[in-house]
Structures are given as structure tokens and as C-alpha cells.
Amino acid sequence: MIYLCIDDTDSLDSIGTGRLAREIADVLNIKYPVVCITRHQLFVHPDIPYTSHNSCAVIHLLDIPKTEYPILFNQAKLIMKERFVEGSDPGIALAGEDQVNSAMVAFGFDTKCMIVTQERARKIADHAGILLEGLGGSEGGVIGAIAGIGLAASGSDGRYLQLGSIREKRGERTVQEILQTGIDQVITLEGKSVSDGTVMIEKFPQPARLLGKAIVLVDERDGQLHLVKRD
Known part of the structure; x- marks a missing residue:
């Protein structure tokens, strides 16, 4: 399984993370088989920027060769950039199931109950060798992007938006x-x-x-x- 997580930290003028994930999935599914999309709730706190729910969305895809990962990642990234709304801080991450480690899963569950940092998210991504990028603003969405992968890979978090x-x-x-x-x-x-x-x-x-x-x-x-x- 491959996990592509987006956290667009949507603004009041954006289409919302769930709908954006479905748009990306529709495009990717032309070449890369999409299995489902899951939604994962993160910590709601006054010090964390969010619009209404502070959630991220994970697109689950069937395995493909690792050489295809950058192509898939860039395709999804392009759609996010086209949908970018000023005031949002989007992030995107992609990992194969074999790249998900216990630190990533622990990070995911930490983001449900405490404030965590971009630095920690980026270090986890570096150590696991996964694709991660902030696409605007403060790039705070990289936190949710890594968290969502850990939570989805755990198998016991979130709910299905598309299946x-x-x-x-x-x-x-x-x-x-x-x-x-x-x-x-x-x-x-x-x-x-x-x-x-x-x-x-x-x-x-x-x-x-x-x-x-x-x-x-x-x-x-x-x-x-x-x-x-x-x-």
C-alpha cells in the first residue's frame, strides 16, 4: 500500500481537505489505482491554525514501483498548488508501507492530543526517506501530512471518506x-x-x-x- 497524505490547512475560501483529496484521487486513479480515502482528526487547540476541524486526508493506493513515487507525488502536488488559497499552509507527503516506522505512527497519535513541531515532522520524513513538502504559507501542513500517514498505516484511526x-x-x-x-x-x-x-x-x-x-x-x-x- 502507498499512502499520500494532504493537509491543506484550508481557509474559509477553500474547497476543504476532503473534497480536495477526492479531486486528487480522481486524477491519480487514471494511472494509479486508488483503494480509498480516509480522514484523520488532529488536535484542536487555540495555538494550532485550522478552519473548522483540523483534519488531514490520506489517499490509499495500490503498490507501484518506487521509481514512480516522484511522478505520483508531483502530480498531486500540482493539483494542490492550483487550488492554493492565500492564508492556508498546505503540506503533502507520500510513503510506501515499508517506509512507515514506529516513530511515524507515534507522531501521528501525538498530533491527536498535543502540539507538535514541523521540525519533528521533517526529521521523521528525512530518517524514513519519504517525500514531504510544504506548499505555501508557514508550511504547517507538513505536520498533518506526516501524521496522517502514521495514523492511516496504524490501521486503527479515522474514518473513510471514499471506499x-x-x-x-x-x-x-x-x-x-x-x-x-x-x-x-x-x-x-x-x-x-x-x-x-x-x-x-x-x-x-x-x-x-x-x-x-x-x-x-x-x-x-x-x-x-x-x-x-x-x-
Whole structure:
């Protein structure tokens, strides 16, 4: 697996990190098979610049030769530069699964609960030999770019923004319909696996990423299943 993470530290005038990630994925998918996109929530603190949620997005792609990494990276970088909005501080990073180490995963989880530095992010990237670049402003997005890769590679953080046909499912849907989208399992908050019944979906299912699988969490109340969204 290859992880391409963007953190565009979007401004009020930008399209948002999730939508930008989907635009990049659509372009990359012409040549490089995209598996999914995950969203990862980072620390919300007054000393950290963010617009609304302080999150990053990771595009998961099938393995390609390492000689192709710079081409893929530059293609995504070009789209980010075209979408750059003054006042944002974007960053982008790319790593193969074999380049992700424990320091990167630890950094990712640290960014969920404390303030970390660009210096630490850049040192981790240098030591792992991965591609990392700030694309404007203070370049603070390099923090989220490295963090997102560590969190995605851990297998147990974030939620899916794009996977199979999840974005096509709205309204009242059966559990079986949900499972046919590419989601691995529907479970209750108590851990009970669910295989039948219906779920009301307002937007689209956004499964949690747990142990490398796409898991839809539901709350069973009064005989009805309700989606539970995790950050």
C-alpha cells in the first residue's frame, strides 16, 4: 500500500481537505489505482491554525514501483498548488508501507492530543526517506501530512471518506446493501455483529477504520439501527 497524505490547512475560501483529496484521487486513479480515502482528526487547540476541524486526508493506493513515487507525488502536488488559497499552509507527503516506522505512527497519535513541531515532522520524513513538502504559507501542513500517514498505516484511526460505492448510499438502506458497498462489517457499540435490519443514512456511510477494516458502527435503539460517526 502507498499512502499520500494532504493537509491543506484550508481557509474559509477553500474547497476543504476532503473534497480536495477526492479531486486528487480522481486524477491519480487514471494511472494509479486508488483503494480509498480516509480522514484523520488532529488536535484542536487555540495555538494550532485550522478552519473548522483540523483534519488531514490520506489517499490509499495500490503498490507501484518506487521509481514512480516522484511522478505520483508531483502530480498531486500540482493539483494542490492550483487550488492554493492565500492564508492556508498546505503540506503533502507520500510513503510506501515499508517506509512507515514506529516513530511515524507515534507522531501521528501525538498530533491527536498535543502540539507538535514541523521540525519533528521533517526529521521523521528525512530518517524514513519519504517525500514531504510544504506548499505555501508557514508550511504547517507538513505536520498533518506526516501524521496522517502514521495514523492511516496504524490501521486503527479515522474514518473513510471514499471506499467502493459508499458515497452512493443514502436514505433507508438494509445492512446487506451497506455491506455490498465495500464495507467489511456492521457492528453495534457493544461489539455485536449485525447482518440484517435497516439503517437510516442521512449523508452516506462513513465507516471507522479499525484493524485495517472498514467498520460501520451502529447504535441499536427501540428496534432501529442508527449510524454512529467517529472522528
